Amino acid sequence: MSVTLQRPTLPPGVQQEWRGETYHGRPVTKASGFDWKVSFYIVTLGIAGAAQVIAALARTQRGGDGLARRARLLALGGSIVGPLVLIRHLKTPRRWYNMLRILRPTSPMSLGSWLLAGFGGLSGLTALGAIFGRRSRLARRVADAAQGPAAVAGAGMGIYTAGLLASTSSPVWAAAPAPLAAQFGAASMAGAASALALAQRAAGETASARRLETLAMLATGVELLASRATERAWAATGLERSITSGAPAVLNTLGGKAVGVALPIAAHGIGRAAGGRAGALLPELASLAVILGGAAMRHAVLLAGNDSACRPEHVFRTTQAARPGEVRR
């Protein structure tokens, strides 16, 4: 990246280089109060969103009806449970509806609220097809008409939360917006494919489940690559302490990497090689691990961002120079 950075000019009488000084070691920025409820929402709506993408693909395939039905129900479930938990994280939850009071284009949380409202509504419509589709032609038609927009909104649901975290002054979240969003998006797709693979296996559609498992593993690979890019960006700006110590370290390494990546690869590898009875149990274990690992990764990032906001050296290290950028008026 060859961006000329804006380095503030200080007068000659002032020490020109920052030598790690802080103000009594006190925090510069404040950490968000985001906790597990926000992580739960990110994971749940990520899975629900990507499930709508899969539902849209399944509707275009012959024999994809079962998968489409389950994906639509998964999306509906996620878009009911997720927001209920998210509202609990508000410090004045009875005013949740103020989220839809205005549309603020500069606020990913405002855009996300509207996106969520649209996604929830569209998921309700597609669920009509899943529930009444066999009996009612009207329900089928309404659901299919809503499917395209639902998939587009779903893709947004899978990634906007990364943009939301990145658009803050918490150093770890703001350090690598593009790789972080790729990481969140891939994890959403991997989670949805895994959840639906479990559903397909339970319904006896094993071949369909296998394709979903392949998709999940591919998405997990993309997530791993993106997480490497994110972690490199953190290391390049000296922010790695927030993710290599304490709870975020355990969640990221043990949860995100070992359970979320290594375990599924091993389980699928052995399962496909062995076939037979192991060929049923191991893939289910792998799918579960992908979902849990993706959740752990997202929670690790959330906690690491809160941690880095409280470290003055992180804030100062990342604000020695700024991208000049447009001045809005």
Place this chain on the structure above:
Amino acid sequence: MDGGLVGSAPGGQEAELTAGTRIEPGRSYGFFTDTTLCIGCKACEVACKEWNNLPAEDVGLTGHSYDNTGRLGAHTWRHVTFLETGTRATEMPPYQSNWLMMSDVCKHCDPAPCLEACPTGALFRTEFDTVVVQQDICNGCGYCVPACPFGVVELAPEDGKAHKCTLCYDRLKGGLEPACAKACPTDSIQFGVVEELVERAGARLERLREQGRADAYLYGAPGAPGATGGLRRLNAFFLLTDRPERYNLPPAPSRPARNARPAFLSGLATMVGLALAAVAIGVGRR
């Protein structure tokens, strides 16, 4: 237009007497905090708490020089920083000596990251170009808290709403200068129209340079450190004499909202790529 009881009183507004400024909607008001004049008396902190009815916070000693307030927060909208530098000199400059003191406050940034983040519209820009949280709208989502590059806004556990300096919105409406500026005994905190304050700060800077101070500079004025990365200016700006970090200020903050676009683009590209891969894999076939 004076829109207030005091303002409409005969003889003009009180702010004209105390700050030499007439307060009219449509103009930009702010603070120029000149740290070379600060004596660390904390009258600003007290005046702010008194006027705004803010409760006391942790009463105790921090061990950080005379700074026992520690930070700006939901109940502390002015905060005097104290930093003792070097050893005691026998010949000291006629101000601040080996002590850096600064009365910190919300910067009322233009554009304001907290306002850009707020999904409810609780945070808004007033007719005085200041940034205020509407308490009857805020739902405590807390997104403004990590958005602020200066760690100013905070949620109060007592009521679950975001709080910060209002630049005494109610006083401005009544033609009164903000409480902290009025209480400041050395005029370290000056209130006025931002453009006029920038001019005044420039003249002060020149006078300090003539006196041989090669370390004085503005923080947050247009084009100065602090007004970087898409932040056009800070309506509350400062005159400093050491690196910004020593006052707990980031040297080159930026508008966090600018990170949304790269995130959305890369995220959507990832989703499209994986959807195409799903088609290739044959997801959906029986």
